[in-house]
Structure formats: structure tokens, C-alpha cells
Amino acid sequence: MNKLRLILENSWRDLAGSDGRISLATQTALLFFLLTLTLTSASIQSYLADNLDQMLGSDLVIESHSPLKPGDEVRLRSLSGGLSVTQLSDITLTHNQQWARVQLKLVDDAYPLQGNLQISDTPASPQTAVRSGPKVGEIWLESRLATRLQTKVGDVLTLGGTRLRLGAILFHEPDRIMEGHSTTLRAMAHQASFATGAIDTSKVRTRSLVTADAGQQQAIEAWAGKALPGASVVKKNGGQHPLASFWQRTENFLGLASVILFFMGAVALDMTNRRWLARMRYRAAIYASFGTPTRTATLMALGEWLAGFLFSIVLASALAAFAYVLIIAELQAYFPGVRTGWHIAPALKTIGLFFLLLLALQIPSFIQLSRASLLSLIRNPAEGSHVWQRMIWSIGSVTLLAAAYSDNWLLTGMTLAAIIAALALMAGLTWSVIRLGDLWGSRRAGLLPFTFFMMRRRLFAKSAQVMGLGLCGLLLLFSLMLMRDLGATLERYNRSHDGNLMIAEAQADQIAAIGDWAKATGSSVRAMRPFVSAQLVAVNGESLADFSNGPSDTLATLQDPIRLNWTNEMPANNKLSGGAWWPSNPTDWQQISAEAEIMTDLGLSFGDKLTYQIGGKPYVFTLVASHAYQPGSGSITFWFQVPASAREKIDAPTRYMGSMELPPSAWNALADLWQEYPTLALVPLKELTERFDQTLGIVTKVTSGYAAMVLLLSLFVLAASVAGFSADDRQKNGLLMSMGLREADCLRLNFYDWVITAMIAASGAVAGTWIAGYLIYDAQFKLTYNPDLLWVTAIVMTMVTTVCMVGYLACRQSLKVSVRDLLTT
Numbered sequence: 001m002n003k004l005r006l007i008l009e010n011s012w013r014d015l016a017g018s019d020g021r022i023s024l025a026t027q028t029a030l031l032f033f034l035l036t037l038t039l040t041s042a043s044i045q046s047y048l049a050d051n052l053d054q055m056l057g058s059d060l061v062i063e064s065h066s067p068l069k070p071g072d073e074v075r076l077r078s079l080s081g082g083l084s085v086t087q088l089s090d091i092t093l094t095h096n097q098q099w100a101r102v103q104l105k106l107v108d109d110a111y112p113l114q115g116n117l118q119i120s121d122t123p124a125s126p127q128t129a130v131r132s133g134p135k136v137g138e139i140w141l142e143s144r145l146a147t148r149l150q151t152k153v154g155d156v157l158t159l160g161g162t163r164l165r166l167g168a169i170l171f172h173e174p175d176r177i178m179e180g181h182s183t184t185l186r187a188m189a190h191q192a193s194f195a196t197g198a199i200d201t202s203k204v205r206t207r208s209l210v211t212a213d214a215g216q217q218q219a220i221e222a223w224a225g226k227a228l229p230g231a232s233v234v235k236k237n238g239g240q241h242p243l244a245s246f247w248q249r250t251e252n253f254l255g256l257a258s259v260i261l262f263f264m265g266a267v268a269l270d271m272t273n274r275r276w277l278a279r280m281r282y283r284a285a286i287y288a289s290f291g292t293p294t295r296t297a298t299l300m301a302l303g304e305w306l307a308g309f310l311f312s313i314v315l316a317s318a319l320a321a322f323a324y325v326l327i328i329a330e331l332q333a334y335f336p337g338v339r340t341g342w343h344i345a346p347a348l349k350t351i352g353l354f355f356l357l358l359l360a361l362q363i364p365s366f367i368q369l370s371r372a373s374l375l376s377l378i379r380n381p382a383e384g385s386h387v388w389q390r391m392i393w394s395i396g397s398v399t400l401l402a403a404a405y406s407d408n409w410l411l412t413g414m415t416l417a418a419i420i421a422a423l424a425l426m427a428g429l430t431w432s433v434i435r436l437g438d439l440w441g442s443r444r445a446g447l448l449p450f451t452f453f454m455m456r457r458r459l460f461a462k463s464a465q466v467m468g469l470g471l472c473g474l475l476l477l478f479s480l481m482l483m484r485d486l487g488a489t490l491e492r493y494n495r496s497h498d499g500n501l502m503i504a505e506a507q508a509d510q511i512a513a514i515g516d517w518a519k520a521t522g523s524s525v526r527a528m529r530p531f532v533s534a535q536l537v538a539v540n541g542e543s544l545a546d547f548s549n550g551p552s553d554t555l556a557t558l559q560d561p562i563r564l565n566w567t568n569e570m571p572a573n574n575k576l577s578g579g580a581w582w583p584s585n586p587t588d589w590q591q592i593s594a595e596a597e598i599m600t601d602l603g604l605s606f607g608d609k610l611t612y613q614i615g616g617k618p619y620v621f622t623l624v625a626s627h628a629y630q631p632g633s634g635s636i637t638f639w640f641q642v643p644a645s646a647r648e649k650i651d652a653p654t655r656y657m658g659s660m661e662l663p664p665s666a667w668n669a670l671a672d673l674w675q676e677y678p679t680l681a682l683v684p685l686k687e688l689t690e691r692f693d694q695t696l697g698i699v700t701k702v703t704s705g706y707a708a709m710v711l712l713l714s715l716f717v718l719a720a721s722v723a724g725f726s727a728d729d730r731q732k733n734g735l736l737m738s739m740g741l742r743e744a745d746c747l748r749l750n751f752y753d754w755v756i757t758a759m760i761a762a763s764g765a766v767a768g769t770w771i772a773g774y775l776i777y778d779a780q781f782k783l784t785y786n787p788d789l790l791w792v793t794a795i796v797m798t799m800v801t802t803v804c805m806v807g808y809l810a811c812r813q814s815l816k817v818s819v820r821d822l823l824t825t
Contacts, residue, residue, distance in 0.1 A: 115174025202533030422768025473765030
């Protein structure tokens, strides 16, 4: 009990000190962020599970990207209690020169299976519940779409020669959950209103709504797994919500963002650990004088650290609970029905992970304490190699956090590589500048030469301080600058290489019409590349879902059909990344090249067998090469490419994507082209950039709290940098003043010290940000990273000024006591 009481008293005494408060605040802030993320995610996942049971519109849904064969539809009807087959296509709908990109749902007589449709005559009229969809010759538009097209019930719309009467304004579909929370404009018509194949796009989806009991559902799932490769099955009880994997990727992204926060927190904790370790040495020496073994003293130090950690858990949990309630209240506008709840298991799991991360940061200190001799406990030995040990453990801890959340190891690896490169650069700069400065000042007198001499005597400590401040600056710049530059860079590049209109998809019989329209309007076609729509369904005979280890953006994209291109020569805007490209006239047409990042994300290797579903038939290709995008010849590229001889073996329609340059007068004529060819997918560059800006705006709002955390931890790092070395600075000032130096001289020495420290740290931060920008811009977009130099200079000057001012104020504060107090502190 005496030991326990002593541990608690010492813990409280530590927390009362400045470095103890900084350590507690840092741990609390990091755990607060992770707990808030965990609790919010748990509520979202709970909501999605409940929402799935209420809004699926059937007992089970099978969604595939190819139409059901007659035999498959017959078999599915025999296995189920009821069946409704719908088709969804992305088209462009026009009315009186107004146009909008729309998701058109074609329904049959059995739709809806469960639940009601909500319709009315005008967007503002009372809604009516109906049990059947549009009649043949009718089309229903959702209220936003009707307003955008400036149309009303009774108007006639033309889709590729088919005239449809607007029969109602659509408000609710019982199977709406299958669209997630998409904001895509929606329309609905009867399948019999169009001839077979009249509405054909590469992204057409066939959705089979099924009523079935538990036994029938099990039989249908088993049958679909064999008969419909690449199809997804969603069911009410125990199924996965369509948004579940998306939210998992969102959670992974936010968790990965915490890597940056944790890195900054690790820096602050490392700096405060210097004083904590000094206190532990002093206490261990006292314990040893009473005959207490070193092992017992180390265990007591561990207990003191655990007491502080438990206190941070209490504070972080209270703050996280408060923030959790506020966030859920905000999310209810996007997820009606989401609510708070007690999620004990996820919270304990997060606390356990955080404990392991912090323990990894403390292990070097405990090892150093347990191996110390009695003489080293009394003295204050030089840090020496312990700086590098702490750095290695810190990087290992951050890597553990990245492994827990990352779903894109390429981006994660580039971020960590940039950080490590920046740390190495800052260490090299610190040693070079201080050693050269000391060499320069060895034959000179004055305060500046003496500053270099003092910094040389504390080289390891100064290296830790520089790397801490520099890493803080790097992460702050990295978070702010890359997002700021990305939008403008992409817009400039696309405008110069791809014109102002992207052709996302055009069918072979539409190419001639596009050329005629371009001549008539004075437009020009910049590029046109052929492709077939292909869905990757298996790797080495294993389904794609089973082959992949977890949710990722790549996997989410490959679950839908992608564009498969054929060529014998390497495209001008591609370069070989690995493997061997096929010869000009290959004898084996079943070869394929994949983008290097796709191989990394999915864990593919050369020699893997990739099975694609193309036109309802399976095709197997051997992965023999990887390619990467390079700028200079347009931005149209493909994730997968096969030899040109493969085209004649593939039974599927050829489609095209490309780009055009339109004069201002041609934009109003687009409605005429879309009215004749509603499946023609054209996307103005302005719309692409607006989408990007909207996404950027959402990300900015979501990360506003994250940015506040970054700034908060930056202040912690700065405070820890001052507090962690304050005792050394006080002793130095006391010695200098005892030798006759004035207070002004000590302030000047301190100012020189902080200016040199801040300049080295700022240089490393800018260089690290440049490295990160180069890696990410080049790897993801193959663009040259050209940051705004004026903006960077302003940030660096702000950083240097802030560091110097804080250091100057801390020095003035330390000089307000007597020389005797300075020397005995």
C-alpha cells in the first residue's frame, strides 16, 4: 500500500508540472479523436443494419451488370416466392433545351414487391401511395428533376425517338436503399415502353427483387454464386448494407488521418519524456539508496505512467461522449434515424490499440531505466544513441496505427516515406549546420559563435528538438498545402490536354453523329479511344470479394464494370512499370497489363489469372505487365489493357471514350444531340471541376475538426519543445550570468539559438512537403508539383516567427529569478 500510495502521489505531482500537463493533454487529445471516430462509426454501422431491414423493398436483392438470361430468370422464379426484375441505366434526359444526367429505372408489372411508391401531380402537392409503377408510355420524374427540366405532369418527353408522357412526380421508392444516399436525379418508366436493347449502356444494372423465406434465400444465394459471377446479393437479415463498405473506407481514411495526428503527438510526448525520464532516474536513485531493486523502481515508474494514462482515458471518454452526441445530431440530417448508443466493445478495442501505441513510445525509456547503473541514475548521461532508439520505436508505433486503418498501402507508404525522408534530412541539416557553424566560430569571438558552440555541446538534444518542430511543420504544411493546390492543378492540366468536354461513353453507331455534330457546331474531337465493358469477377479462380483482404476504393470500383482497352503498342501516355509488354504481333491474346497501383492495392502478382465477365461470357487473361500513366498525350488511360488480337475473340459491343473542344456557341446545341442519343455520356470539364470542388468542400468541412486537432497538437509540440529543454536552458543562463553576462546577452544568445533551430526545422518541413507532394502528385496524377512559393514562404516565416517568439518569452520568464535559483533548478 505504501508503494501504491507513493505511485499515486508521484503521478499527481508529475501531472502538476508543465511537461506533465502537456503529456496529459496530448494523450487526451489523441484518444479523444480516436474514440469519437469509433463511437460515431459504431452508430452509423448500427443504423445501416436497421435501415437495411426496413427499406430494401424485398427479402433479397440480386444485382448484376448483365441482363438475366431467360433460363436464369426461370430458375430464379422457381426458387423464390415472388420476383420483380428492374433495369437501371444512366442517360441524359432533355426537355425544351434543358438537360440533366439521370438514372432511369425500367420496371415490370410486379414492381414493387414490398412497400409503396409515393407520387403526386406537382412537387408541392400531397403525396399518394400507389402499389404499381408507371404504365406503358409513361415516365415518372422525381421532383428535383421535374423542376430542373421545367416540366409538369402531362408534358411529353422524347428519349431516342420514344415519346413518353410525364404521368406523375416521384417521391419515394421502397427499394431506394440500393442507391445508398446518392443524390443522382431519378426517373422511372415501364420496360415495355422501349424496344429490347434501346436503352443500352456499359454500366446498365439488372436488379432482381425477390421475396423468399430463409431456406429459399440460402438456395438462391448458392445458385447466384455459380450462375451469376460478379453479382452482388443483399438481404434483410444478416446482409450488408450497400453503404457499409463505403463507410468502412471513410472510417479507414479518417483513421489513417490520425496517423499524422499521432506522429505529432509522439513528438510532443518524446520531448516531455526527457524530463519524465530525468525524474524517474532521480527517484530510482533515491529508491536504490534505501535498498530497492532496480526492477521494482522500474515497475513503480510503469505504475506512475499507467496512472497518468488512466486519467487521460477518463478525460478523453468524457470529451468524446460530448462530441459524439453533437456529431450524431448533425448526421441526422443525412441519416434520418441514426442515434447514439452504448458501444462499449468498440471503445475498449480503440483504447487497447491506443495503449499499445503509447506503450511502444515508452518502451525505450523503460529499457533505458531498467539497464541503468547506480552511477548513471545519479548523473545525467548524454542521450547519444537513445535518440535514434526513440525514433525507431516512434516510427514503429505509427506504422502499427497505419496498418490498423490503411486500405491503400501505396499512398500510406508514400506518406510514411516522405516523413522518414524529411526526418533524415532534418537530422543531416542539424548536424551539418551546427558542426560547420561551430567550426566557423572556433576562431571567432562573439555571441553567435558561442551559440554554435553551445548547440554543438547539446547536439543530440538539439537534433531531437529540430526534428520535433520540423515534423510538426511538415505535417501542418502537408495537411494544408496539398489540398489547396490539387484542384487548380488538375483543372489546368485537363483544360490544356483534353478540351472542355469529356466523352465518357459513346456507342459505335453514335461516332458518326458526333463527328457530324462537331462539324456543324465548329467543335473538334481531340481524342477517341475504344473499349469494351468488362467486370473482373475472379482472380486465380477465387472470387474477387474472397481474394481481396478488405474494403478499398480499388475494390469498390472493380465491383462494377470497367473499360478494357486493346493495343499492341504501349500508348504514348503510358509507360511500363513492371513485367514484359507483349510483342507487336503476339500469338497469345490472353495476356493483360494492369495499372501498377491496382496491382499494389489488390495484391496482384505477375502470372495471376484474371477472369472477366464480358458480354455475359467469362474470359481469362494472364497478368504479364504493369503500366503507369505519364503526362504529355492526354489524360485518357485505362486500368487494364490487352493485345489487339483479343478484340476479335471477345463477343461484346465496342464503345468509345474521348474528349472534345467546344466553342461557346455549341453548348446550347448539346440538347439536340442528347435527345436523339440519350445514352451518349458527355461530361463538361466545368461539371467535373464543380464535382471536384463540391467534394473538396465536403472534405474541407469534414476535416475542419481535424485541422483544429493538427493546430492544437502543433501548440503542444511547441510547448513541449520549450518545456522539455527549459531546465537545460535555465542552467545555461545561470552559468552565463554568473560569469558576468547581462540579461540582454542571454536573451540574444537564446534568440540566436531559436532562430537557427526554427530555420533548420522549417527547411526540413518544406523539403518534406515537397517530397510528399512530388510522390503523391507523380504517383497518383503524373503531374509536376508546383506549389505557390509565396504562400509557402509566408507559412515558413510565420512558423519561424512563432517559434522564436515563444522561445524568447520562455527565456525572459526564466531570467526573472536569481542566478542562484537558475543554477539550482
